[in-house]
Amino acid sequence: xxxxxxxxxxxxxxxxxxxxxxxxxxxGATPYLFWYVQSPGQGLQLLLKYFSGDTLVQGIKGFEAExxxxxxxxxxxxPSVHWSDAAEYFCAVGAxxxxxxxxxxxxxxxxxA
Amino acid sequence: NAGVTQTxxxxxxxTGQSMTLQxxxxxxxxxxxxxxxxxxxxLRLIHYSVGAGITDQGEVPNGYNVSRSTTEDFPLRLxxxxxxxxSVYFCASRHRVGPSxxxxxxxxxxSRLTVL
Numbered sequence: 290x291x292x293x294x295x296x297x298x299x300x301x302x303x304x305x306x307x308x309x310x311x312x313x314x315x316x317g318a319t320p321y322l323f324w325y326v327q328s329p330g331q332g333l334q335l336l337l338k339y340f341s342g343d344t345l346v347q348g349i350k351g352f353e354a355e356x357x358x359x360x361x362x363x364x365x366x367x368p369s370v371h372w373s374d375a376a377e378y379f380c381a382v383g384a385x386x387x388x389x390x391x392x393x394x395x396x397x398x399x400x401x402a
Numbered sequence: 403n404a405g406v407t408q409t410x411x412x413x414x415x416x417t418g419q420s421m422t423l424q425x426x427x428x429x430x431x432x433x434x435x436x437x438x439x440x441x442x443x444x445l446r447l448i449h450y451s452v453g454a455g456i457t458d459q460g461e462v463p464n465g466y467n468v469s470r471s472t473t474e475d476f477p478l479r480l481x482x483x484x485x486x487x488x489s490v491y492f493c494a495s496r497h498r499v500g501p502s503x504x505x506x507x508x509x510x511x512x513s514r515l516t517v518l
Contacts, residue, residue: 332509394444
């Protein structure tokens with residue numbers, strides 16, 4: 290079955306600390322992978338995407354993610370978290386010529402001052 | 403470009419009432435879709451459309467109708483609202499990125515619906 294798993298429902302980090310949000314997927318086709326961020330009361334904004342090539346991708350707001358095919362993972366990282374990063378983060382998977390995207394259940398990030 | 407515009411932002415309905423959530427995009431995207439977001443369940447696809455006159459069901463289509471008469475608009479209709487349809491609804495359109503043809507979704511700001 291196709292699925293995206295974000296094992297951490299909530300994560301709390303201190304401002305300035307590093308961050309890693311986990312995402313594992315199960316998908317039959319070659320995946321396209323995405324991370325979206327949702328601030329309270331807002332829509333989803335694309336942070337970064339992986340289609341092919343270099344497995345370490347850079348996104349907006351200082352985020353990066355690494356695609357590891359052998360582990361079926363696409364974890365999101367940031368070296369130093371800012372208070373404004375507090376939001377909910379969604380991992381998603383799609384594919385070429387596939388019209389349905391699968392989203393994870395989200396990880397809510399809290400940042401302590 | 404205004405991007406993806408959803409109206410209304412908030413709506414309260416009584417059980418059995420009908421309503422339409424509006425979604426419009428001005429980016430000439432062929433693909434549009436509707437998701438619902440519920441706590442602990444992420445985003446689930448309701449319906450999608452790959453172009454005017456073409457719609458298809460997603461993961462949770464029951465209780466919802468869609469049509470696509472123009473490229474710009476993709477309304478979502480609730481014919482007889484139920485409390486289980488209380489949710490936040492997101493419309494998204496899709497565009498291709500780069501020569502690979504890979505696609506990226508662009509989301510609207512959402513519509514929060516409460517059914518009493």
